[in-house]
Amino acid sequence: MGKTKKITIQDVARHANVSVGTIDRVIHNRGKVSPAKREKVEEAIKELNFNPNLLARTLALGNRFTICALIPSTPYPGHYWSIPTQGIDVAAAQFNDYGIVVEYYYYDLFDETSFVKQAGNILNASPHGVIMAPLFLQESKTFTEKLKKKKIPYIFIDADLPGGNSLSYIGPDVKRSAFIAGKLLNSVLPENSEILIVNMVKGFENAAALRRIEDGFREYFQNKGLEKERPIQVLTISSTHKETVFRELTKFYIRNSSVKGVFVTNSKSFLVSEYHRQHELDIRVVGYDLVEDNAHHLKTGGIDFIISQGPFQQGKRAIQTLFDYFVFKKEPEKIQHVPLDIIIYENLDFYISFNRLFMNETKDTIT
């Protein structure tokens, strides 16, 4: 009872009256095998329900796969990009023994040249696969074309590059996420409230993505026939620094006092919330990404909703997708949209703890 013995190629060999060499030839469809024996072996495999042991195979093959991760650096501990990085770390640790080696190539979120430089470094390293956040449109295109020439597969996370020929895109459906933001914000707004969309970007790189976010957001109100009742304005700030953001917000609010809801299109909604708090403004806020600062403002009520795009899962899934591609030659889905988690004060804790609890475990075992 319950003695599910391990079936090995030895067992199959014995059962089919051949040697392990023949089993090997049949499994990998190589070398020469007489039709009679081939059939006998295939029969035996089915009968015994033989599954090759991946551990032994990996050990015997001894091959290594290097993956380069081209992602933004984490300027301070609670920063957004620390989360995908953790996801990558966890998966990397899990697959380390299978020969997966992950190397990070960090670039500066606000500096294209750092991106280009690191991209060059990756090309020199000639890894087996690449994970990247293609946040700079043109530079990313240049890079991926070179990767394609070298036949190095690459996966996009966080943002997609339309027509980028990636092995897979793992990230949010941004238009949909903005649509949800609209729905959520609308649900907490009194009648006849004006709405403000706050963008914080340095240049024009993300223009296309921002466009889709705005579209998605507006679409909700159009679908509900609320365009008139909820006028939407847009404020684009070319910085994420507190002082600049505050100054721009002031410049806006002193001219627009009837705004009752704000949608922040990046992970910095806590800045807006903090501004509201300091100036005693009762304005509802919806934003992205469950970073520590946002969690704090969710708790104090300054932020009403945070939409989280499974950043941890993005990193983890990216590694796993490449692993499956390397080891099992499994073609992944071209688009893997992550769940858009709706985070409120009441369910916040669980999202933070559930993955963190486990990370420690994994890390301990590796170190």
Added chain:
Amino acid sequence: MGKTKKITIQDVARHANVSVGTIDRVIHNRGKVSPAKREKVEEAIKELNFNPNLLARTLALGNRFTICALIPSTPYPGHYWSIPTQGIDVAAAQFNDYGIVVEYYYYDLFDETSFVKQAGNILNASPHGVIMAPLFLQESKTFTEKLKKKKIPYIFIDADLPGGNSLSYIGPDVKRSAFIAGKLLNSVLPENSEILIVNMVKGFENAAALRRIEDGFREYFQNKGLEKERPIQVLTISSTHKETVFRELTKFYIRNSSVKGVFVTNSKSFLVSEYHRQHELDIRVVGYDLVEDNAHHLKTGGIDFIISQGPFQQGKRAIQTLFDYFVFKKEPEKIQHVPLDIIIYENLDFYISFNRLFMNETKDTIT
């Protein structure tokens, strides 16, 4: 560049001028090793950043761990319990080569005796670990006490057993989930609407859990001072069959026509939604669990919110927790609360697809 060589105990042995046997003794802290060499070895391990290869270790040890899963059977394909089962399947496949063998012992959700019988079977099988959904209070207690005597660790999923001495509980914070249900339902209700809580249970087994759900739900309205404005009634139906549920709903609604919102405390909210549709009632519904039928009613608008308690993750995490416990002797957190996902029409698809996409991969590679 990037030539991260695999460091083996051989490398360490050479570096420390000892044999692999000594390395082994140091790593496992067994046998006799002179202090001088021990230090040299430890030094070498650190210097080379040696990490034992889990694959090779597993292969050499060759031990097997059997895990029995005592969970409700899946009466029809889209049933709730098919999802945790899938999570278990995925993790089982992943750890299969590590010697983890999972055996299912299904019981009937509405039949205590089937639970007891399967529990007995598990005791006979004497597995290394158990995963169970302790849905029958008394029977579960009896069972876990026997497990404790046999020193077999067990993990609860889906529901906790207070003071049950489990290795870990992986599931929702039910009170909190109900609180969230209150918040969500309230957000879509007009002023002065009555609310109905619908329970569907056979006996009195789940009485304690139901109590906590009701408490959590009511707590929201109390905290907001809405007890008066939103009277809450409770309807408990002792069946999940459509006909019975419909009959009981009719009996209730013909006497209570001012109910505008319903909170269904199990995964069958689609039944209530269907009833509303057939009888053209404009009543809002909040329920649990993203089963297929609920997804469908979310899409048609008959259900407004579904709270999902990561059923897939529950199964997966349970296996992984036992694996870490067996292999790394890692004591898990006693309580691992899963995220309480708020599912609406707009983000439903991603929750369904994200895990499903990957399940196929894993299954293909194993079969």
Added chain:
DNA sequence: AAAAAAAGTGTGTGCGCACACACTTTTATG
């Protein structure tokens, strides 16, 4: 019909580690 080529099959080694065992050196014991 002999030689060469091809087809078919088995054996042996190593991947990195755990563990049993043999062996040598030191210490304790009478």
Added chain:
DNA sequence: CATAAAAGTGTGTGCGCACACACTTTTTTT
């Protein structure tokens, strides 16, 4: 000071698989 006991150390085998290679049998070529 001999001898038993303990401490300290190295070697060899196997886990399940991949792969190189040697070997035998059959088929093709001249």
